[in-house]
Amino acid sequence: MPEQTTAIDYVMEAASGPHFSGLHIDNRFISSSRSPSSSLLADSIKQPFVIGVSGGSASGKTTVCDMIIQQLHDHRVVLVSQDSFYRGLSAEESERVHEYNFDHPDAFDTEQMLECIEKLKQGNSVQLPIYDFKNHRRCSESFRQVNASDVIILEGILVFHDQRVRDLMNMKIFVDTDADVRLARRIRRDTVERGRDVNSVLEQYAKFVKPAFDDFVLPSKKYADVIIPRGGDNHVAVDLIVQHIQTKLGQHDLCKIYPNIYVIQSTFQIRGMHTLIRDKDISKHDFVFYSDRLIRLVVEHGLGHLPFAEMQVVTPTGSVYSGVDFCKKLCGVSIVRSGESMENALRACCKGIKIGKILIHRDGDNGKQANISLLIYEKLPKDISERHVLLLDPVLATGNSANQAIELLIQKGVPESYIIFLNLISAPEGIHCVSKRFPSVKIVTSEIDVALNDEYRVIPGLGEFGDRYFGTDD
């Protein structure tokens, strides 16, 4: 029996390691003393998501990989098998093949495998050797050409053995199948597909496969982020893994760097609303209508980050419903003037909520100057230090105003982690600026744009939100 294989063994942790796609990042906002991810960010190379799949021979590694690939149909995925890197046997070794241990780490050319995965990770194509299990040699004439992909899956009995290989992986999966099932599958496969007879399979299993499983494969299980009991029969585990990979692939790169950034799940409705409000020719009425719809979604999402208490109620059927009670100690603070456009949505969601105001003058308001922001006016609830604060401003550009507002809230006694900054559009520069200075402040947005231009305007952006919303741009 494999070690500890219960349903609870299915453990999923956040995939570790970097995974950033090609996005222009302004180095002005990257200081050398920040988090380790900052230096990686500076590279801003599109990096594929690398998944390692390990487990005993015939545990179902390839089967699980095929299931993942099928479900990831809308992404480019490449499967690399560690088997491709088996060293070919010399003539002498071939004569005494029954004494050769194919399950020992030395049976593989790990240096070559490392080189190939590194190249693929850097977006290059590679030529993989083709291994023939019948004559224990690599095919000398042909190779398998593998191109750059969004996802690279590396599968094999010993892919977790070498730390350098493990370090290339963003996610490590161990397929955990009972030893008797593995042996039964292996007998069938090796006799049907690999030209062996039952006796040689059993002999090899007892002499090499089982000892090497105990000595090398099983000890590497501890490196797995996810353990899948029963391999390909475990559809729930595979579905969850695919969901996780899709989330990682779909997430904006900044969300992987700053865990405090939340971009609401994009749908065609949300994309459609953004398309309308970004259109310079939309009527004022429609601009307000679709902005309000989006603001409402962001506000609802932001409220979802507040703490809650468990609560039960009795329904008209006399049954008990176990639910939650809203956090009551909260308030809104709008950054005047465009932040005021978000107040109605907040009031509509939170009956009787107190909303304070902060007026910040930006020297870059005329678009030409370096951004310097000055606090001009503030009116905040007296007991604000006891409240969670929803800070409202529809566009996060340089982050200077947001930082000024957050600094004031902290001076007033609001804990940094009690502040949730809600906006419709964030520029990467603003996200860096706020998240570096106030890593515990949550930022909830509906889209992250490309960058700021030389005039500190968000690109593609939507122009001056306040003017368009309040009709002062005519």
Ligand SMILES: Nc1ncnc2c1ncn2[C@@H]1O[C@H](COP(=O)(O)OP(=O)(O)O)[C@@H](O)[C@H]1O
């Ligand atoms: N869940 C399963 N049920 C039945 N047969 C399976 C299952 N998973 C794998 N197999 C079979 O077992 C053999 C080994 O599976 P494979 O996925 O190639 O394992 P590995 O890649 O770990 O060596 C194959 O013949 C495959 O068809």
Ligand SMILES: Nc1ccn([C@@H]2O[C@H](COP(=O)(O)O)[C@@H](O)[C@H]2O)c(=O)n1
């Ligand atoms: N010439 C070879 C090379 C390898 N093997 C066995 O293959 C197993 C690994 O492949 P899986 O698809 O089962 O993971 C390994 O256990 C080796 O014993 C072989 O028999 N002959």
